[in-house]
Amino acid sequence: MPRLKGKDTSSITSADSVKAEVFSSVSTKEMEVVAKRLRRHIITMTGKAGSGHPGGSLSAVEIVTSLYYGLLRHKPSDPQWSDRDRFILSKGHAAPLLYATLAECGYFPVEELLTLRQLDSRLQGHTDRTVTPGVEMSAGALGQGLSFAVGTALAGRLNSQKYRVYVLLGDGECDEGQIWEGAMATAHFKVDNLTAIVDNNGQQIDGWNRDVMNLSPFNKKWQAFGWHVIEVDGHDFTQLIDAFNQAKLIKGQPTIIIAHTTKGKGVSFMENNLDFHGKAPNAEEVEIALKELE
Amino acid sequence: MRETYGKTLVELGKENPDIVVLDADLSRSTMTKFFAGEFPGRFFDCGIAEQNMVSIAAGLAASGKTPFASTFAVFVPGRCFDQIRMSIAQPGLNVKLVTTHGGISVGEDGTSHHSIEDLSLICSLPGFTVIVTADAIETAQAVRVAATSYGPFYIRLCRPKVPLVHNENYRFNLGKAVAMRQGKDATIIAIGLMVSVALEAAGNLKRDGIDCRVLNMSTIKPIDEAAIIKAAAETGAIVTAEEHLEHGGLGSIIAQVLARHSPVPMEFVAIKDTYAKSGKPAELLQRYGLTAKDIEQAVHAAVKRK
Numbered sequence A: 001m002p003r004l005k006g007k008d009t010s011s012i013t014s015a016d017s018v019k020a021e022v023f024s025s026v027s028t029k030e031m032e033v034v035a036k037r038l039r040r041h042i043i044t045m046t047g048k049a050g051s052g053h054p055g056g057s058l059s060a061v062e063i064v065t066s067l068y069y070g071l072l073r074h075k076p077s078d079p080q081w082s083d084r085d086r087f088i089l090s091k092g093h094a095a096p097l098l099y100a101t102l103a104e105c106g107y108f109p110v111e112e113l114l115t116l117r118q119l120d121s122r123l124q125g126h127t128d129r130t131v132t133p134g135v136e137m138s139a140g141a142l143g144q145g146l147s148f149a150v151g152t153a154l155a156g157r158l159n160s161q162k163y164r165v166y167v168l169l170g171d172g173e174c175d176e177g178q179i180w181e182g183a184m185a186t187a188h189f190k191v192d193n194l195t196a197i198v199d200n201n202g203q204q205i206d207g208w209n210r211d212v213m214n215l216s217p218f219n220k221k222w223q224a225f226g227w228h229v230i231e232v233d234g235h236d237f238t239q240l241i242d243a244f245n246q247a248k249l250i251k252g253q254p255t256i257i258i259a260h261t262t263k264g265k266g267v268s269f270m271e272n273n274l275d276f277h278g279k280a281p282n283a284e285e286v287e288i289a290l291k292e293l294e
Numbered sequence B: 001m002r003e004t005y006g007k008t009l010v011e012l013g014k015e016n017p018d019i020v021v022l023d024a025d026l027s028r029s030t031m032t033k034f035f036a037g038e039f040p041g042r043f044f045d046c047g048i049a050e051q052n053m054v055s056i057a058a059g060l061a062a063s064g065k066t067p068f069a070s071t072f073a074v075f076v077p078g079r080c081f082d083q084i085r086m087s088i089a090q091p092g093l094n095v096k097l098v099t100t101h102g103g104i105s106v107g108e109d110g111t112s113h114h115s116i117e118d119l120s121l122i123c124s125l126p127g128f129t130v131i132v133t134a135d136a137i138e139t140a141q142a143v144r145v146a147a148t149s150y151g152p153f154y155i156r157l158c159r160p161k162v163p164l165v166h167n168e169n170y171r172f173n174l175g176k177a178v179a180m181r182q183g184k185d186a187t188i189i190a191i192g193l194m195v196s197v198a199l200e201a202a203g204n205l206k207r208d209g210i211d212c213r214v215l216n217m218s219t220i221k222p223i224d225e226a227a228i229i230k231a232a233a234e235t236g237a238i239v240t241a242e243e244h245l246e247h248g249g250l251g252s253i254i255a256q257v258l259a260r261h262s263p264v265p266m267e268f269v270a271i272k273d274t275y276a277k278s279g280k281p282a283e284l285l286q287r288y289g290l291t292a293k294d295i296e297q298a299v300h301a302a303v304k305r306k
């Protein structure tokens, strides 16, 4: 169930949002519970759809949970609230994770998750901002999210709005030249109301990053581009939240959190298994996975 | 046809040591993985970096290699149009762009993965030869012809398995339309998986007393003007069918030929100025007007205007 706290009148900017309420943060213990539910949703949704991307959804569960349940100021009843913190999913194939999170927060009914990828569903194979409440960016073509986030953050600065922008990148996605164009621009424009996170699960489609296109020294690359870099265990809520809070204090420069994760995390036969990047579990696999996630 | 592409590349690799292959982290889907397995030293996975990939391919071609570069059709040419324009098209380099997952039969992945503008983009580039194959048999041959003809080529394949429309004796003839069926009342000109749909429509129309010619226009650039002019003269009505936006693809190219040489009533079976959403391939073809029934209606409309 969504956890809502009382009206936050200080931040209300439009008549529409008067009734909307800001989502409150929960303890890391409760986050563990949410995370498990999200993992179960990811399995059930992709299983039902018969296609989709479980691996890169499962790896980012803790990252996205800590944001929506710990950091973001957002109102599920008013997705367009103009002062909301923005979460931009650049690796749009992790849509099942974002949809599960939005549903759990109350943006739309949890039952709707089972319509994933079906004709006329609001839950498209890759994120589509024209149909899904709470989705900020139409993605699925990798590499564009950081630039989009920079624009979003600059608009906040121009409008003197206090919102923060979070953007989640894949590590394989960082092969794209545009990521580094975006990285340069973020530092150049001294965008400090933006935090980037890399879901550093070490894999892409054709194999391990180091074999397909070596990114290392990854940390040093971001530093050389003018970023403050924090590395964390991407499945550890305390480390993630500390990093997000630390990022807020860094002024005059952008921060990136390199979150070390495991692709397919939480389901034994999906962990580090390239096959489950873009393949849904079959009925039997769904059953086994759900048992593991009890 | 993707499997066939992958296997043909391996054969070509054995015959010609100058053939090299590039991919952008999709070798498991484009099937260049077969070549990668056989010739690891001549395979370059560029990671998720399409712009980089096509310019690397151009550099390889400029020094005598015959590069095949593959990924999904939505990313090449869309993602790297200027790189293709200046690195490949303008200098006329010997690069073969072979893309898979053309059209909306990609299915559930949705808008970001549907390729509905690629033919318009690539056909706009001077000097490119553009081919859309209708089945696996044609794919194998077209890829071979591309490998042995100098210059920039774009070959578009689709994701789903499609029925064979050609038999083993078929010989792909670059730049020539293939008459799949003779007819005198109207001509359906189709590409890709729409060729088999067109044949189905022609079969149904026969029952309504309309005798349709069906042309597989697998080379859409340079287009076979003579076959179009002949079809217009002999059948008096033309319907085009393609898994692409109505603007800039097969229909537009043929309309230009007809407008110049022999205007006849024409109808277009294509996606109408919109983005398709997620769904099963067959559901999408139906939703966006790409079924045999849609072709039949278009033929009726064109014939009525004769």
Ligand SMILES: Cc1ncc(C[n+]2csc(CCOP(=O)(O)OP(=O)(O)O)c2C)c(N)n1
Pocket: A055, A056, A057, A059, A091, A093, A140, A141, A142, A143, A169, A170, A171, A172, A173, A174, A199, A201, A203, A204, A205, A263, A277, B024, B025, B026, B048, B075, B079
């Ligand atoms: C521009 C572009 N090229 C190719 C693809 C196909 N594709 C989808 S996911 C993926 C791999 C992504 O790897 P990564 O960013 O590491 O994501 P993760 O492993 O976390 O799922 C690729 C190549 C795409 N979606 N967009």
